[in-house]
Amino acid sequence: MSSNLSGSSDLIGSGNLSGSGNLRSSINTSARESEGHREYEEYEVIIGLEVHAELLTDSKIFCGCSTKFGAAPNSHVCPICLGMPGVLPVVNRKAVEFAIRTGLALNCEIAEFSKFDRKNYFYPDLPKNYQISQYDLPLCRNGYIDIPADTSVLSGGPDDSPGGRPGEKGSCTGAGIQAGRGPVRRIRIKRVHLEEEAGKSIHEGQNIVESSFSLEDYNRAGIPLMEIVSEPDIRSPREAYVYLSTLRAILQYIGVSDCKMEEGSLRCDANISVRPRGSTRYGAQTELKNLNSFRAVEKGLAFEAARQIDALRRGERVVRETRHWDEARGITVPMRSKEEAHDYRYFPEPDLVPMVIEREWVERIREELPELPGARKERLMKEYGLPEYDAGLITESRAMADFFEACARNYRDPKIVSNWVMGELSRLLNESGKDISEVPVTPGGLADMLKLIDEGVISGKIAKAVFEEMFSTGKAAREIVKEKGLVQIADEGQLLNIIDQVIAENPGPVADVAAGKDKAITFLVGQVMRKTQGRANPQLATRLLRERLQEGR
Amino acid sequence: MPITKQDVEHVAALARLELGEEEKESLTEQLGKILEYADKLKELDTEGVPPTAHPLPIKNVFREDRVRPSLPVEDALANAPEREGSFFKVPRIMETD
Numbered sequence: 263m264s265s266n267l268s269g270s271s272d273l274i275g276s277g278n279l280s281g282s283g284n285l286r287s288s289i290n291t292s293a294r295e296s297e298g299h300r301e302y303e304e305y306e307v308i309i310g311l312e313v314h315a316e317l318l319t320d321s322k323i324f325c326g327c328s329t330k331f332g333a334a335p336n337s338h339v340c341p342i343c344l345g346m347p348g349v350l351p352v353v354n355r356k357a358v359e360f361a362i363r364t365g366l367a368l369n370c371e372i373a374e375f376s377k378f379d380r381k382n383y384f385y386p387d388l389p390k391n392y393q394i395s396q397y398d399l400p401l402c403r404n405g406y407i408d409i410p411a412d413t414s415v416l417s418g419g420p421d422d423s424p425g426g427r428p429g430e431k432g433s434c435t436g437a438g439i440q441a442g443r444g445p446v447r448r449i450r451i452k453r454v455h456l457e458e459e460a461g462k463s464i465h466e467g468q469n470i471v472e473s474s475f476s477l478e479d480y481n482r483a484g485i486p487l488m489e490i491v492s493e494p495d496i497r498s499p500r501e502a503y504v505y506l507s508t509l510r511a512i513l514q515y516i517g518v519s520d521c522k523m524e525e526g527s528l529r530c531d532a533n534i535s536v537r538p539r540g541s542t543r544y545g546a547q548t549e550l551k552n553l554n555s556f557r558a559v560e561k562g563l564a565f566e567a568a569r570q571i572d573a574l575r576r577g578e579r580v581v582r583e584t585r586h587w588d589e590a591r592g593i594t595v596p597m598r599s600k601e602e603a604h605d606y607r608y609f610p611e612p613d614l615v616p617m618v619i620e621r622e623w624v625e626r627i628r629e630e631l632p633e634l635p636g637a638r639k640e641r642l643m644k645e646y647g648l649p650e651y652d653a654g655l656i657t658e659s660r661a662m663a664d665f666f667e668a669c670a671r672n673y674r675d676p677k678i679v680s681n682w683v684m685g686e687l688s689r690l691l692n693e694s695g696k697d698i699s700e701v702p703v704t705p706g707g708l709a710d711m712l713k714l715i716d717e718g719v720i721s722g723k724i725a726k727a728v729f730e731e732m733f734s735t736g737k738a739a740r741e742i743v744k745e746k747g748l749v750q751i752a753d754e755g756q757l758l759n760i761i762d763q764v765i766a767e768n769p770g771p772v773a774d775v776a777a778g779k780d781k782a783i784t785f786l787v788g789q790v791m792r793k794t795q796g797r798a799n800p801q802l803a804t805r806l807l808r809e810r811l812q813e814g815r
Numbered sequence: 816m817p818i819t820k821q822d823v824e825h826v827a828a829l830a831r832l833e834l835g836e837e838e839k840e841s842l843t844e845q846l847g848k849i850l851e852y853a854d855k856l857k858e859l860d861t862e863g864v865p866p867t868a869h870p871l872p873i874k875n876v877f878r879e880d881r882v883r884p885s886l887p888v889e890d891a892l893a894n895a896p897e898r899e900g901s902f903f904k905v906p907r908i909m910e911t912d
């Protein structure tokens with residue numbers, strides 16, 4: 263039967279929802295890890311994230327070269343993105359629109375006047391020796407997103423009590439607390455700006471340190487890149503993880519970025535410092551780089567927080583520096599960089615004229631915004647009665663939420679649909695490494711299969727096998743059941759035959775049942791299931807078995 | 816604000832310029848004079864004058880998001896000092912211990 267599908271216990275630990283990243287497994291890891299964070303009682307962790315997302319335009323930000331991933335090296339380059347002398351960049355309107363759309367989704371103010379600036383530094387992946395970016399007049403400022411607060415770090419600090427000081431930004435407020443809902447942390451967004459992506463370096467030798475030269479592919483140079491900078495309002499590595507996945511969900515929903523960390527279209531650097539609880543001054547911060555996955559963000563920050571707290575406890579001081587997360591060793595190490603590396607000598611880009619962002623344009627973009635994950639989560643809870651956990655997980659991916667809704671509309675119990683979506687569907691997507699758009703199984707197909715369980719045609723156990731087949735072939739459940747002879751045995755006579763065999767073959771357990779050890783029944787039912795390859799209706803089998811054993815006494 | 820030789824050395828290092836002692840001296844003097852001249856602007860009353868972001872009175876020049884042909888790979892690499900396959904080959908990046 264479907265007991266393991268109606269409860270959520272065995273769903274924990276199954277695959278991730280989005281098909282990219284290690285979402286589910288990270289949630290579990292962190293749930294384990296955050297249990298023992300006693301150092302957070304004495305110290306407060308302060309984190310700000312700087313996120314870069316490549317935009318889903320067809321052409322680059324300042325030239326017409328294609329942005330398609332995976333082309334032959336240096337086949338998507340032209341005089342403009344190679345930085346040849348005498349060429350003029352022209353801004354891609356779509357890139358500006360995507361940044362504005364992002365700003366609106368993140369509750370930002372959209373600049374009336376904005377411009378591009380040159381950020382000057384030498385690096386081989388930067389053909390012009392400067393990056394066109396935005397310095398003092400970014401397109402968007404002063405936004406925020408709300409995330410569920412990490413309650414394990416709420417221990418009554420000055421700005422950390424749920425319901426905190428009224429109006430205090432970045433604190434945990436009670437505003438979001440509703441029936442059955444936890445406290446919310448508001449993470450302020452300092453700015454969102456546009457810039458150009460750099461090329462890709464391939465280092466000869468083991469790594470950047472040992473290589474004597476590198477090979478440059480400039481296909482990526484000039485792809486529009488959006489930088490989203492948060493205020494230091496994040497209070498734990500767990501919250502950093504949640505913030506990042508919330509942000510990713512928003513960017514994917516509004517269609518501005520595919521946010522694939524493994525392909526580098528979403529990247530994240532972090533600033534982290536610690537201070538004794540109750541202190542209002544910030545401690546010296548380190549900048550953390552090479553956080554190449556969602557897991558790495560949380561693990562790297564957890565290591566760095568612990569390292570800094572240890573240092574303070576030993577009476578040492580934290581050195582302000584850039585550190586590199588070494589995934590293999592599970593530690594952060596200081597990065598050597600040239601002293602002048604941070605002297606970028608920004609100045610207004612003379613090759614590009616300023617932008618005056620018309621309000622009509624902004625309003626048009628606002629009107630076209632789709633329903634955002636937060637709003638959709640609320641709606642799924644209200645409309646379908648889903649628990650917050652389910653609604654949160656399902657709405658992290660727009661495609662997944664679409665699948666859920668399409669199926670739930672055609673089936674009596676949305677919670678059962680949610681269990682299948684979060685359980686089997688996510689697991690199979692995870693194992694195949696595929697996106698939901700790439701598999702043939704349909705929401706209607708799942709609804710039909712669930713109806714077969716209700717009708718008693720198949721058991722919940724068989725349904726898993728049926729669904730796996732649907733997942734890979736797209737065949738209808740009914741067809742699969744017929745082809746493979748998976749129809750549940752609900753015929754009493756047929757079942758009794760098998761039960762009699764089981765009783766004859768297992769005198770020990772039968773005696774146990776007679777002696778009042780009721781657990782032995784489970785074993786006997788299991789034997790019946792085995793003999794029928796899972797096709798026996800388990801409730802019926804249990805009832806008949808009991809009756810038979812009663813008779814036999 | 817007078818410019819010092821250290822400023823010149825710093826800016827030269829940022830620009831990857833190797834300067835001789837004599838050049839440093841003369842550049843310190845020349846750059847100082849240029850800045851001094853630019854300082855004259857401070858005499859103007861700029862109260863209420865918005866900062867200039869661009870000398871041309873043009874705004875909002877956009878292009879549509881349409882892909883156009885890129886360079887043939889051989890043309891793109893024609894001026895590369897060194898190449899390997901279709902890659903630009905460049906010296907090692909960071910001086911680390």
Ligand SMILES: [Zn+2]
Nearest residue numbers: 325327340343
């Ligand atoms: Zn180009």
